[in-house]
Amino acid sequence: MSGTAVTTRLLQRQILPAGHDYEVFPLYIDVEDANLDEDKYVIGGDSAAKAMANLDRRKSTGTGRQLNAEQILDRTRLRVDAGQRLSFGTYFNGFPAGYWRRYTIVEKVRLTVTLHGIGSTVVVNKSLANGNSQRVDTGTSDSIGPREFVFDLPLTPFVDGGWYWYDVVAGDEPVTVSAEWTADVPEDRAAHGTVDIAITTMNRPDFCSRLLQQIGEDEHLAPFIDTVFVMEQGTKLVQDDPEFPAAKDALGDKLRILEQGNLGGSGGYARGQLESIRKGTATYALMMDDDVECEPESIVRQVTFGDLCKVPTLVGGHMFSLYARTRLHSYGEIVQPWRFLWMTRDDGHTQWDFATRNLRSARWLHKRADVDFNGWFSCLIPTKVISEIGLSLPVFIKWDDSEYGLRAKAHGYPTVSFPGAAVWHVPWSDKNDALDWQSYFHLRNRVIAALLHSTYPKGGRLLNEIRNNQIAHLVAMQYSTAELRIQALEDILKGPEQLHAMLPTRLKEINELRMQFADAQLHRDVDSLPPVRLDKPTKKGVSVTEVPSRKQTLKAAGLAPLRQLLPERYLSREFPEAEIPALDAKWYRLAGFDSAIVSMNDGTSAALYRRDRATYASMLRRSLALHMQFRRDWNALSVRYRQALSEITSPEAWEETFKPWTEGDQRD
Structure with a gap:
């Protein structure tokens, strides 16, 4: 950026749980020490040793220490009690430097930590892709404050992954801490983008109303939202829910309810994508499930990261369990090419609980996890990409999000499952949808x-x-x-x-x-x-x-x-x-x-x-005959589907499908 005009952009700010939700404290603040697990190359290739190491990685390193809820002063400020040491090397407050290094134009970041309290110390740390950590810099407050500590931090060493974070140690008196991460960027990247949120709902009016309230009531998120589209496909309407008036008041004229028949998730999201590109005023369209709880700051971070990516990029959020709220479903998913099956990366873990083993103790969380797609429970798509590669595949549910990620990748647009952006969702492990309809x-x-x-x-x-x-x-x-x-x-x-x-x-x-x-x-x-x-x-x-x-x-x-x-x-x-x-x-x-x-x-x-x-005999005969037919006709069938892809995902094809519900155009 030498020789070009630059401006400073906020990349990430310190945040704390909304509503003092004690269950999720470990995702924001870490009261425990780091207890790093063993390196895989030390463990070696013996299958028994690897199995034992995997069990050890799951073992809790916690001591039972708790953060007091009253230490959370507001959404961005925390009180560290006298003599206490707290780490912000957590899911929501660590800075995922490896992702910024790989995908964005940002070359260095500036961490500004503000302390109110004499004798308090801030310690800046970084990790390597293998999870080993290093102290980078420190600062100690010699006054009651406020005292700002500014650290300029290069992203150069993070080519394979790694994080920055800071710890705060209080002296003989309590200290209040807030912080933000900023970067100098070219002036043409100074303004943040805006987002259309596309929520498909089907007979979950209570969930959907609460989600709309979460989105609408967050003042920091408000400038980033262009429109919130709710694709209503059920018979229990979100408009009839007792909580809906509050949601409508919070969002005002940014909210649009679009009623249509049950076309599944792909039909709902395709409608949101279509409305977004036809409207043409938002930079991004965010696919989001109706049965989630959202960390509103996640949307801000997804937009900010997308704004600064080298090329248009799909920016996904992770999914935590709604019932075990510190448990992460998956850190990054791929389509395994030989089996052609979606799965967590081989070097990743599913159902990881940050309450039992923190970020600083888990080596695998420090290597950058590159993915093929992100689930549409929370996935930000540049409208430019939608206009170029088309809308969702018309397949009702399942594989619409993963196929879209592969399609975007083939056009040169990557997907990033971005740490620090997440929703809480009903876990799929409680279902067995491989047996039902x-x-x-x-x-x-x-x-x-x-x-x-x-x-x-x-x-x-x-x-x-x-x-x-x-x-x-x-x-x-x-x-x-x-x-x-x-x-x-x-x-x-x-x-x-x-x-x-x-x-x-x-x-x-x-x-x-x-x-x-x-x-x-x-x-x-x-x-x-x-x-x-x-x-x-x-x-x-x-x-x-x-x-x-x-x-x-x-x-x-x-x-x-x-x-x-x-x-x-x-x-x-x-x-x-x-x-x-x-x-x-x-x-x-x-x-x-x-x-x-x-x-x-x-x-x-x-x-x-x-x-x-x-x-049994009849179904077995039919199944084996179909298997042989697919083996015989695979190549011709593949050509047929590939040639039709641009047509069946085009806005024109989807507009025809939506006609029974759009010709009267019953929009709010």
């Missing part, structure tokens, strides 16, 4: 995304994995799921031209189909089902909760498909042979029974599974 969309959309983006012949391992998973569902007596997966593959063969037409009707059709099967019929009262009875006891009284060895699992995989061709045990036609809890309802366990009561993951109900060898 969503299984259709999981499979159909995964294969469509692979047809569009896989770089391996025939999609790599994908087709073999689909076949094996289908057989697993069949031997587990999950016939409704198996039938929906067959329907998914058959619908793919109909071609991309049918995707828009299917959006309003396919969910109803597949639900009606799956309810024809006993395993899809849920019973809230388990006592309404027949009692458990067996022709003879299980072999050697083996428990259904026992975890089999790899050898036993492989043996079951070989024998279970053949066993399905044998006649069902007589008594099993009337009585279930076992009652199996959801956590133990694995295919290799269910395959040994001819009938069973199986509970659901959410704990609210159970279903009666019954083996039927005629159904």
Whole structure:
């Protein structure tokens, strides 16, 4: 930036939990010491050693020390009590230098810490990508204050990752601390962008109303918001919720409610994307779920980071559990190319709890995590990118966000899952949507995304994995799921031209189909089902909760498909042979029974599974025939979908789909 006019921009400010929410204190302030785990190269490649190290990484390093809620003075100021040392090397207050170094034009940052309290000390630290930390600088207040300490910090050493943060130590008296991170940027980057927030909602008026209030009531966020679009797709309307008037008052004329039929998440987000680019006044469109709690500062940070990226970049927020609020779902997700399956990066961890092991103690959190996509529970997309590469794929739900990330990447626009930006969401671990109606969309959309983006012949391992998973569902007596997966593959063969037409009707059709099967019929009262009875006891009284060895699992995989061709045990036609809890309802366990009561993951109900060898044989034949057809036709089908992509994701195609709800244009 030498020789060019520059201006100073706020990158990040010290923030504290809104509403004194004690559950999330560890995400903002760390009262514990650092206890860094062992380096992976010290552990070595032995599988047992690696397994033990993974267990050790999960062990709590906490001592039980607590921050007092009254120490939080307001949204940006904290009181450190006399003699106390607190660290701001936390998820929301650490500075993720590796991401700024890799993706933005910023070359150095300025940390300004303001202390009110004599004898207090600020210590600036940095970490390397391997998690090792170093002291950078210190300053001690020799007056009551306020006293500002300014540290100019280069980003050069952070090519692979690493963080900056500061600790504050109080002397004999309490000290009040606030801080901000700034940078000098070219004048053409001085003004911040604005964002259209696109929220798709379906029968969650209470969640949605609270979210709108959170967004509307934050004064620091207000200048960044252009419009908040709520795509109303349900019958329980957000406008009818008792909390909605407060949300409407908070947002004023920035709020627009758009009612339409249930077109799924992809249909809702596509509507928001379309409205945003047609309006043309916002720099970004932010995809956000309706059932989240938001840290409003996250949106400010996503916009700020996006403004300063070298190229237009999708900036995602992370997802914490709404029920275990310090637990991070995933730090960065990829589409594994050989399997073509979304997952957490191999060098990452899922369900990481910052309350039990802090940022400074976890090596893996310091390496920059590059991703393929970010979930649309919170993902900022430059409107320039939407105008160039198109809107969401018309696939109802599942894989719309991951496909979009891959599509953007192919056009030269990366995605960053940005530390310090997050929402709290209902955890997916409490569901098993691979078995219900969503299984259709999981499979159909995964294969469509692979047809569009896989770089391996025939999609790599994908087709073999689909076949094996289908057989697993069949031997587990999950016939409704198996039938929906067959329907998914058959619908793919109909071609991309049918995707828009299917959006309003396919969910109803597949639900009606799956309810024809006993395993899809849920019973809230388990006592309404027949009692458990067996022709003879299980072999050697083996428990259904026992975890089999790899050898036993492989043996079951070989024998279970053949066993399905044998006649069902007589008594099993009337009585279930076992009652199996959801956590133990694995295919290799269910395959040994001819009938069973199986509970659901959410704990609210159970279903009666019954083996039927005629159904099994018929579905197996159809499944194997489809597998062979996909192997034969993969290349031609891939060309067909790739050639149609720009058309089916175009604003014009989506406008046609939205016509039943836009021709009257019932907007607020």
